[in-house]
Amino acid sequence: MGFLALVLIGVAGWLIFSGKLSRMTGKDGAMLGLAIVGAVMTARGSTIWGAIPLGVAALYALRRWSAANPRKAFAPPPSVPEPEAVREARALLGVEANATAEDIRAAHRRxxxxxHPDAGGTEALAEKINEARSILLQHLSAKDV
Structure with missing residues (x-):
């Protein structure tokens, strides 16, 4: 069991230094830690108490590996990076990432x-708001294509 503990610690070290640990989900990292704790406890002589966390981690790993697509078992959900201009426009108009064109137009009107300069505002701010609306609508239409 001491060999298993060393292997698990080596895997954890490799995940940390290769940067793959940051792409793991929280549950996957917790289960890896649980497996390490169980292996170390078993190696130190607490066979029964060490087998419990090892078994839980092994069952979790088996459930993840038996998923429909085993290549994505430990991969986080894909995220498409959003351009900085789109993020700024969303913040300026105060709309969510899943806002529809109607939501964007309503936030713009509000x-x-x-x-508006006629209501005592500045032209520069009105231009920024107009530009934010056009950026978000263009981004929305580009996603639909």
């Missing part, structure tokens, strides 16, 4: 009514 803000422009408050910030």
């Amino acid at each position: 803000l422009i009514a408050k910030i």
Whole structure:
């Protein structure tokens, strides 16, 4: 069992130094830690108490590996990076990432009514709000294509 503990610690070290640990889900990391604790406890003589965390981690790993697509068993969900301009436009208009074109237009109308130069706002801010609306609508139409 001491060999298993060394192997698990080596795997954890490799995951840390290769940067793959940051792409693991929280449950996967917790189960790896649980397996290490169980292997170390078993190696130190607490066979029964060490077998419990090792067994839990092994059952979790088997469940993950028996998934429909085993290549993605430990991969986090894919995320498409959003351009900085789109993030700034979302923050300016105050809309969520899953906002529809109608939501974007409604947020624009609400803000422009408050910030319009005729209502005492500045032209520069009104231009930024108009630009944010066009950036988000272009980004939304590009995602649909």
